[in-house]
Structure formats: C-alpha cells, structure tokens
Amino acid sequence: MWRWLRLVLFITLAAALVFRLGAARGDFMKQFLTSLLIFGVVVFGFRRVVRFNLLGCLLAVVSVALLGGTLELVFPV
Numbered sequence: 001m002w003r004w005l006r007l008v009l010f011i012t013l014a015a016a017l018v019f020r021l022g023a024a025r026g027d028f029m030k031q032f033l034t035s036l037l038i039f040g041v042v043v044f045g046f047r048r049v050v051r052f053n054l055l056g057c058l059l060a061v062v063s064v065a066l067l068g069g070t071l072e073l074v075f076p077v
Helices: 003-016 025-050 053-073
Strands: none
Touching: 003 025, 025 053
C-alpha cells in the first residue's frame, strides 16, 4: 500500500545494521551496501520463497549464511 514507507524502512534498517564505523567514508558505504544486500536477500527469501513452507525457510536461512561467507571472500576487511 505505502511503497515509499516500506522503502524508507528498508533503507533505515539496512543503515542500522552497520555496526563498525571506520575512518573512511568508503568503509561505511561498503558495510551499508553489504547490509543492504543481505537484508534484501532476507526480505526476498521470506516474501517469495518461504510462504509457510518449512523447507523454504531452511533454504532462505542457508542462502543468507552462504551469502555472508561469500561477501567476506569478495570484500576482505
């Protein structure tokens, strides 16, 4: 119904997931984009994949766990 409110909430929650603030601006943006990507996968997984399906819930959780490991390999800290 209110798509703009969902978008604002999505971006706000992704920004709230940034825990460590570095000295450079790029560090914040990198962490913000990774949290935005992970949060987007979680939202997509629970809206499209799960739908009251236990196996779909397992698939969404495993996908997020694998995505976290992949992001650590692609963007080393």
